[in-house]
Amino acid sequence: MIPDPPDPNPLRDAQDRRLPQIAGPCGMVIFGVTGDLSRKKLMPAIYDLANRGLLPPGFSLVGFARRDWAHQDFAQIVHDAVKEYARTDYREEVWRQLAKGFRFVPGDFSDDVAFAQLRDTIEELDRERGTAGNHAFYLSIPPRFFPDVVGQLKEHGLAEERSGSWRRVVVEKPFGHDLKSAQELNAIVSEVFPPEAVFRIDHYLGKETVQNILALRFANQLFEPIWNSNYVDHVQITMAEDIGIGGRAGYYDGIGAARDVIQNHLVQLMALTAMEEPTSFDAHSLRTEKQKVLRSVQLPDDLDLHTARGQYAAGWAGGEKVKGFLDEEDIPRSSTTETFAAIKLAIDTRRWAGVPFYLRHGKRLGRRVTEVAVVFKRAPHLPFTQTATEELGHNALVIRVQPDEGVTVRFGSKVPGGAMEIRDVNMDFAYGGAFVESSPEAYERLILDVLLGEPPLFPQHEEVELSWRILDPILEHWATSGKPQAYPSGTWGPSSAEEMLARDGRVWRRP
Amino acid sequence: MAIELSGTNAGKVASALLLARRKAGSPTMGMVMTFVVVTDEGDHYDALRSARAVSREHPSRIIGVIRRSARGAANLDAEIKIGDGGAGEQVLLRMSGELAKHPESVVLPLLLADSPVVIWWPGKAPDDPAEDPLGSLAQRRITDMAAVSRGRAAAMLQQAQNYQPGNTDLSWTRITPWRALLAAALDQYPAKVTGGEVAAERSNPSADLLTAWLSDRLGVTIDRTVSKGPGITRVCLCTGGGDIEISRPDGVLADFSIPNAPNRPVALKRRETAELLAEELRRLDPDDIYDDTVKRLCKIAGRKPSATPSLSVKSTQESEASSDETSAAKRTPSAPTAKKASPRRRTTKSGRTTKAGKSPTKATKKSSR
Structure with missing residues (x-):
């Protein structure tokens, strides 16, 4: 129906960088719309995108869940979620732009009638809201329901792209709980959706500071020359949480720290820190370089000596008395699920030969912090007396991912005074005091990328499988070696983690 | 923290800035630019508030410049603020006497080393910002022709004719x-x-x-x-x-x-001044699309200057209306394009049409410098 298209759009110009990319006409369907993630992250992110003028006119949101709701009940739920959690100010006109596009389909994942109704709803939206057949299905549901939902989407013709339109599916971590289950999961989804239509959300990759790792490394002349085993002693990647498992017992027991965080977030941070320079920043080149790093990862020979795991015990954390992991509701006393995990990895490339990467994650640790610390070797010769450099440590470059986003460089400086005495100082770059407020949430960026069809920030199944290949032997070893070591809540983990680094003559940074 | 200096000079202001930062415990600020705001006694409060709001996204040293009467003895007063809702430093400079004609002599020593300099005239701006003594210190010069009290369209055309790379106007933003x-x-x-x-x-x-x-x-x-x-x-x-x-x-x-x-x-809301400035500061290189647009604006005006009511406004009604609009713009700096239009103008002139067409060959070359 569209008359002779003159391409490209004359109103767009590569030089016109003020113009934001607005997603084309489309809608989104959320399965599991009653969950915390939908209410606290997805709905607010959609509103924030609309508020920033990045959603197309007519954007529509369909909720699917086992609730007896009418369309307006669902709209009210979204409205409340937006008012409570949205990052940007609530504006009535933005709400009015969105308001007519809310639909709710009640039903079970095995309910044929409900999926037929979903199909009708989507077709109705195409007519009334001009969504043009473009729809993203967001599976905010536990993986055990994937086969049902994906199968129903196929059966009711919802996954089929007609010419000129797209269908995409968005899945959240965990992408399986080991290599085998990840492959099974992938088989289910890829049977229905082609690889380029599957978007795996790892919200860490949507964070500004994570994307800044690439800018820091590849836009500067200052760092890359020393970013190798000639100068780097080792790398520590830490993600610490001060909270316990909260109400997630059902999910967490049997999963644990390594599967929950190391397999995805920390391995991705490691890949971005260690990878070679991609030939360009398109999705394919980035993925190629990340996969090369993941393929060259080697595990230590003796996993007992070079990994550590722990469970938080009752204690005082941040001025509050807290329960131990085994006392948490719905956690069996016999649980061997770890809440702290630390592993040592080697990357067998010329750049990183002999440079260990230490990855650690834990709950109920000293404070909430995520950082990548590149720790450098000592200067080969110090023309100072022993006493002058007694307090001099290793130089370090620390990328602070969250909170207090920024970069710290640590180096030695003379202490003012008559004597020559050298001590470590910090040089800080912070992303501005309140920068965090104005910088978009990771979910905003990722949802927009799904709607625009831009895949660079989404791991594909090869990456997922490669990271399971790294983790599987460790998990198998742990499964056969008894219970994790207890550590008091509010500390930096079990003593075995300290010993693990001490064996290499190193210590963990206190982040 | 606030420090007030009177009868001072740039060197003392710079020392006071350093002292203030030390007294605040040397907070790391990582300031990325110097943001010069040329304003007056009436507008400086709102203008600097917008500048501080922007400094959350672009931590900067904000230098407010107020030029007072050029009569009397040369004098410089300064007000320094650190903290207070912004992510950087703020200095408000009041210059009087002969010094009012040489503001660049105070501002130049206070620029941050090696970092970009942006200048903003929230109200009246020089006809040729790039040639202005203060404007020439900056690589980004932001004017706002919607804040001009009378003859806005003519003023916009003037800016268009004097366009230099680095100029931009909030009307465009x-x-x-x-x-x-x-x-x-x-x-x-x-x-x-x-x-x-x-x-x-x-x-x-x-x-x-x-x-x-x-x-x-x-x-x-x-x-x-x-x-x-x-x-x-x-x-x-x-x-x-x-x-x-x-x-x-x-x-x-x-x-x-x-x-x-x-x-x-x-x-499609009309945005606050701080939001407009934040967009302006995201890119500091010359805006080529704006360049093309103002050239086109000159061509359109050059072809039919008299038949263009929106581009040549010099009627008596306009000047009557303008006083109303000026005051409205001052009250609500966030929406300088005042919402009120003179009712008389509405009834008499609405509906007049002008053509903006493409035949550059016929255009008189008004844009040539």
């Missing part, structure tokens, strides 16, 4: 959401545009720029028509298959309509 939506409309309905129309209140530099941009990009005649406002009320692009139309009668919620698709509402 204001139309980014319109431009984005129009570009998205052509993404959705990629048809050849044969003509169009921009309807806006009479004295509105943003509408003139939008007309010029559309006519430049699309290579067709775009009519600039006068409506009651507020701001821009309607943009229409004609295609063989029907019209692409975005109308915003209330300044808040627009109706988006393209052929073969249902009409849809879109939020």
